[in-house]
Amino acid sequence: GIQVEQSPPDLILQEGANSTLRCNFSDSVNNLQWFHQNPWGQLINLFYIPSGTKQNGRLSATTVATERYSLLYISSSQTTDSGVYFCAVGYSGGGADGLTFGKGTHLIIQP
Amino acid sequence: DSGVTQTPKHLITATGQRVTLRCSPRSGDLSVYWYQQSLDQGLQFLIQYYNGEERAKGNILERFSAQQFPDLHSELNLSSLELGDSALYFCASSDSAGNTIYFGEGSWLTVV
Numbered sequence: 001g002i003q004v005e006q007s008p009p010d011l012i013l014q015e016g017a018n019s020t021l022r023c024n025f026s027d028s029v030n031n032l033q034w035f036h037q038n039p040w041g042q043l044i045n046l047f048y049i050p051s052g053t054k055q056n057g058r059l060s061a062t063t064v065a066t067e068r069y070s071l072l073y074i075s076s077s078q079t080t081d082s083g084v085y086f087c088a089v090g091y092s093g094g095g096a097d098g099l100t101f102g103k104g105t106h107l108i109i110q111p
Numbered sequence: 112d113s114g115v116t117q118t119p120k121h122l123i124t125a126t127g128q129r130v131t132l133r134c135s136p137r138s139g140d141l142s143v144y145w146y147q148q149s150l151d152q153g154l155q156f157l158i159q160y161y162n163g164e165e166r167a168k169g170n171i172l173e174r175f176s177a178q179q180f181p182d183l184h185s186e187l188n189l190s191s192l193e194l195g196d197s198a199l200y201f202c203a204s205s206d207s208a209g210n211t212i213y214f215g216e217g218s219w220l221t222v223v
Contacts (some may be wrong), residue, residue, distance in 0.1 A: 031209070034211065041199060042216055043203075097209070098167045098168075101154035
């Protein structure tokens, strides 16, 4: 199956800092999503981005499908950005059909 | 609020027992997914249903089964529970395109 590697595994930053999280995957995909799991366990969808670039406020993401990686950028970090960020990928003829998740990047934003 | 509802939120049960987790997808979503999150295995895809039919199967144990009903809600049945089944079980749903999936708040299962 598809292998998903996320880096770094842990990241501690001060409030206001910027960060880049990376996701490498081992095979062609037509579905890639980024999720944020907050300290209460809720998984929130950030981006559906199988290719290209998207921005949503302080967050943006870029996927280079031909080189099999995706990046999540967080600018001007806030303490509420703390949590685990997951990259999930999949390939199917249609529908998510079971995304494969990476192990996540555990982000801690200190005030 | 993702619109995906899961019950119960917390559950403690003994080894060897059977439990049922319930999920109501977002209004209009035809696909339902079940995931298991544990400390050692991470987030693992278990099974997907689409409009009542099984569509994809992941790392689901034979002791586990699921179904999706005509009203599109889904149930995950876990039987002969073992200590290692303790985990956070997520349900998620998506529309027919499946481009974005939305997760419920999860059901915390503790097997003692």
